[in-house]
Amino acid sequence: MRFNWINAEEISFNSFLLMDRWLVRMICNNYLDWQEFIDNFSIALAYNPTVAWYFAHRCPESKPSIDNLIAMAPKNLCAVDVRKAEVFVIDAMETSVVYTFPDIMEKSCDYIYDWDKKYLLELANFTDKLVLDVGSGTGRLAFAAAEKAKRVYASEPTDMLREYMRDKIKCENIKNVIVVDGTVEQIPYEDNTFDIVMSGHVVGDDYDREISELTRVVKSGGYIIDCIGDDNRKRKPNEELLKRGFEFFYHVSKSGGDIYRYRKMVIK
Ligand SMILES: C[S@@+](CC[C@H](N)C(=O)[O-])C[C@H]1O[C@@H](n2cnc3c(N)ncnc32)[C@H](O)[C@@H]1O
Structure with a gap:
């Protein structure tokens, strides 16, 4: 279900760097039977190595799935396609991403x-x-x-x-x-x-x-x-x-x- 609490187009994928271990674990574990999410998440992680590094170190138990996701991402994508994947993931994880923006949470929820x-x-x-x-x-x-x-x-x-x-x-x-x-x-x-x-x-x-x-x-x-x-x-x-x-x-x-x-x- 989409709530439209955030506008994913305006949000940097770097917001995932503000997530706690439990949120990283939930994102990495709970959505791995949703193929469209996996396809987009793998691109977003592969093309955002800082976020991928943070996720793997913040939540070591998720490192094997993060490594798999990165390995399966298509190579040489253009910036527009990468951003499309990032926006898909931000949108899909709206209810978690909003926790990293408490001001937005207070005003839009x-x-x-x-x-x-x-x-x-x-x-x-x-x-x-x-x-x-x-x-x-x-x-x-x-x-x-x-x-x-x-x-x-x-x-x-x-x-x-x-x-x-x-x-x-x-x-x-x-x-x-x-x-x-x-x-x-x-x-x-x-x-x-x-x-x-x-x-x-x-x-x-x-x-x-x-x-x-x-x-x-x-x-x-x-x-x-x-x-x-x-x-x-x-x-x-x-x-x-x-x-x-x-x-x-x-x-x-x-x-x-x-x-x-x-x-x-x-x-x-
Ligand atoms: C939808 S928000 C609701 C916030 C607040 N209780 C309210 O109703 O305005 C859910 C909150 O629960 C927290 N949360 C998530 N998992 C939790 C858990 N296992 N135990 C306690 N709080 C949790 C989240 O970080 C978030 O702040």
């Missing part, structure tokens, strides 16, 4: 700019609570919760996004948001630490593993919240969350999307 914080704050009482936001991105949920909470830990595996949130904290003199590295699979906190553990657009690759990790760090009587932003997508309630004991809240976004938010009180 509808789920961020079209969202109202009331949709989070009505899900729980955040006042004076210790809150964890997992996969914070640009901090949509973290900064909203921080207006009420005692402290919010914004955990985010992408370096560019962590630095974006830190710049915002400095610029706006925010005192109660702490930015940390971490993934939903391995949350860097002790058991039973938080009153509220929240995320948006993060859970979904492996529900059992992710929800058991979210549950581990929430205190008994605390909440796990899944609060996506507002977009124009038509969707049904998430059966995977419902069957794991989440209740849902529904509204229609300004652009006509079906927005489901989820909450579960954890009793241990």
